[in-house]
Amino acid sequence: MSDSPTYGFDTLQIHAGARPDPATGARQTPIYQSTAYVFRDADHAAALFNLQEVGYIYSRLTNPTVAVLQERLATLEGGVGAVCCSSGHAAQIMALFPLMGPGKNVVASTRLYGGTVTQFSQTIKRFGWSAKFVDFDDLDALREAIDDDTRAVFCESVANPGGYVTDIRAVADVADAAGLPLIVDNTSATPYLCQPISQGATLVVHSTTKYLTGNGTVTGGCIVDSGKFDWSASDKFPSLSAPEPAYHGLKFHETFGNLAFTFHGIAIGLRDLGMTMNPQAAHYTLMGIETLSLRMQRHVENAVKVATWLENDPRVDYVTYAGLPSSPYAERAQRCYPKGTGGLFTVAIKGGYDACVKLVDSLEIFSHVANLGDTRSLIIHSASTTHRQLTPEQQEAAGAGPNVVRVSIGIEDADDLIRDLDQALAKACD
Template identity: 80%
Template sequence: MTDARPQGFDTLAIHAGAKPDPATGARNVPIYQTTAYVFRDADHAARLFNLQEVGYIYSRLTNPTVMALAERVAALEGGAGAICCSSGHAAQIMALFPLMAPGRNVVASTRLYGGTIQQFSNTIRKFGWSAKFVDFDDLEALKAAIDGDTRAVFCETIANPGGYITDLDAVSAVCDAAGLPLIVDNTTATPWLCKPIEHGATLVVHSATKYLTGNGTVTGGVVVDSGKFDWSASDKFPSLSQPEPAYHGLNFHAALGAMAFTFHSIAVGLRDLGMTMNPQGAHYTLMGIETLGLRMARHVENAKKVAEWLEADPRVDYVTWPGLKSSPYHDRVARIVPKGAGALFTFAVKGGYEACVRLVDSLALFSHVANLGDTRSLIIHPASTTHRQLDEAAQIRAGAAPNVVRLSIGIEDAADIIADLDQALAKATA
């Protein structure tokens, strides 16, 4: 594309990172199913390894299909660069990897996906890292949790499972004052609903498995770098601001500026951790993103109808969709997600845990799966599945109490979605 003016979201969703294949003229991005790439000569190889020239060395690092996806997501998020990896969980580790060291910590929201709470509570300790969990509505508590060993702040735009919307503007102001990067998981919002970089985020992570792909076929993760953080402003981030012993003493920020994080994540992170996205997975996700704007509009439209119907139903205690006027986070919708409050939320069933189990087992149109963001409507009971590793108090803090089920509203006819919930609720609360 040669038009210099900024392009719209749907145009970028189709064209960013993609151009006709120079060898064949293929219009879709080919699946480059190859492990390695032939160098033109010895000097070309040396320039690639010295990061003096952008190109392809080995598919654990970069691959043309995967790179097209990285460029597309970076364009949609308004970032300087991006790295694709094998899953959303891999993306979270990749985001933290250049920033952390043994003894360092990340301050994280209490309202996170249960798997992320588990990863941050236990798994990252094996690296010598730790996490502090804070209610991000309490900005003073957030400030107090940040100490001399904190290296990042982490939250979700629309929290999974409860649909809580983070006040990204307020949180990013705290991060700026502390000289720390804000990492935002934008999986459930997608860049169609929110671009966290515009609200002060340094890094944006995605589970591409969800709405970006949209069809439940492949797993994947993406880290988008805003390119706006000054890694050399303090001595907190030596992997980026000082000679990096893991890459023959290169000072990534001095040499690469706004692309320092992106290149470090490829040259060191993907090289040594190996959390690589496969090219076929990238291909499926590229195709999914082409319809992201169309799908998200329908997801949000359906979610509104379903949430309003559920809120009026006497068999339901409460609904957490933040687009409802009753939601305590309703005022954040216009600021953070102006196109709508997403399609992921929970509701509490009268009858508690057992009624939730009967509800899940009685549905026909909904799929009972540990996923979200498909074209299909999905349901899960977090307390017995995704959040079962947490005690009840932690489940409640995460919005996954025993009497709660999580819905991911699909793009079917809304009347059919409601009819399925209606008949299942009748059985669950009989």
């Protein structure tokens, strides 16, 4: 099918990138469980390796099943191309890889998943990179944090764990003025609730493990390229604008234009980092995306109902859900995320750390797991798990203090979820 803008989201989430298998007529995208692909002849092989022709060489680089997922995600996010990889964390490294270099930094929001804070504050130091963490509500502080060595700005659309919503357009304006790409992690919102590229983002990353797959079966990640950034406007991004020695001096931006980042992600990123998505994971994710809009509508509906009940319960200190009228981000949520702010938020329990642990251990429907975005409702005490490696100050900044639990509201009956929380709170706060 032609990815015409006349097609709606519900149609594209099923059809974009997918065509009947030419060999068998199979309507569902097959799992191409193959390591390598036969070349037509020696000239064909040479053309593929020289990036003169697009095709399949080796599944570390390209795979037909993964290619369908890449095209679908690029279409849903409004990008020109995408690169899928093995996890959301892999996607973050691959997004930064062409942009950074020794001594360079990324300016990142303080409101990020704990694993991302650790990756940015600790792990990337081994590459000679660094990160500066800033409250993105303070745009002046963001501007001041950017210096001559900054190569990217990074945030989450709907932040994990607290469900904080970012004003992407405002942040994008700051990044644009500095001549920098804005990378937005859109995992928690998904392209159904938010399309960061339409609000000024350069790159969008996903942990496809979460809402996109939606069933807790496989891990995966993706980088979607807007195709809108001028990588040759300055000398800050030589990986994309300068001659590439591994390809006889080819310049990615000059050669591939608005697909420069996408081609680099495959030809250099996947080739050398090897963070490959396997075709079975791509297949499961494609099947999940077919029902994305239906699931996200139910996630939002349930989250509003459960969060409202929790906010009015005397055993609860506060609820961080931006979809509540009482939220300090309610106006921003309605303006920037009109379809809702997802199913993720935190709850502060009276009784602190011990009450949180009891609550988690007393629930019956909610699953205690280190995941989010499942059809099932999930809960975790972030301070003792996903954010355990952070300092107390970092935990508080990320919205993961010791008295807080993170909930990911699923698509079950909301009244059943409320009853489960009610009985668990009774045990936790007795």
